[in-house]
Amino acid sequence: MGANVQKNKIDVKKIDRIIKGYDKSEESLLAILQDFQRAFQYVPEEGMKRLSRAMGVPESKIYAMGTFYKALSLKPRGKHTCKVCMGTACHLKGAGQILETIERELKVKRNSTTEDGLFTVESVNCVGACAMAPVVVVDESYAGHVRQSKVMDILDKYK
Numbered sequence: 001m002g003a004n005v006q007k008n009k010i011d012v013k014k015i016d017r018i019i020k021g022y023d024k025s026e027e028s029l030l031a032i033l034q035d036f037q038r039a040f041q042y043v044p045e046e047g048m049k050r051l052s053r054a055m056g057v058p059e060s061k062i063y064a065m066g067t068f069y070k071a072l073s074l075k076p077r078g079k080h081t082c083k084v085c086m087g088t089a090c091h092l093k094g095a096g097q098i099l100e101t102i103e104r105e106l107k108v109k110r111n112s113t114t115e116d117g118l119f120t121v122e123s124v125n126c127v128g129a130c131a132m133a134p135v136v137v138v139d140e141s142y143a144g145h146v147r148q149s150k151v152m153d154i155l156d157k158y159k
């Protein structure tokens with residue numbers, strides 16, 4: 001259901017409805033981009049185009065905002081984010097193999113999103129839980145001492 005959302009075409013009416021809800025002023029830009037992010041789980045190109053036209057602001061400026069703010073993503077993201085810590089402590093405890101297992105099982109490359117839109121898989125630097133190394137973080141939930149053979153059990157709970 002939700003997992004297939006990003007495979008569908010972007011709902012242009014939804015984009016326009018969001019834009020219409022705000023004043024035509026530059027101060028509204030960020031709030032509108034945040035609403036796009038919430039509605040589509042990323043900021044679609046079509047959204048930036050329509051916003052540019054509606055507000056009379058160059059697309060390049062909107063694009064720059066989209067790349068500047070970390071909470072905004074210009075690429076479709078998965079319903080869940082799976083971060084594999086590749087910091088030193090985790091690396092020494094086999095994080096590389098864990099990441100490879102996830103890539104193989106989900107048929108996805110690191111720092112991209114699965115075909116079904118369920119997971120965005122990222123390799124990240126130390127997430128501050130070295131005592132629990134190796135660590136995998138799914139959305140806000142930390143899993144520590146993750147074993148390569150068990151990592152898919154963790155992700156299966158989100159399917």
Ligand code: FES
Pocket residue numbers: 085086087088089090091125126127128129130131133134135
């Ligand atoms: S290196 Fe992974 S939590 Fe610190």
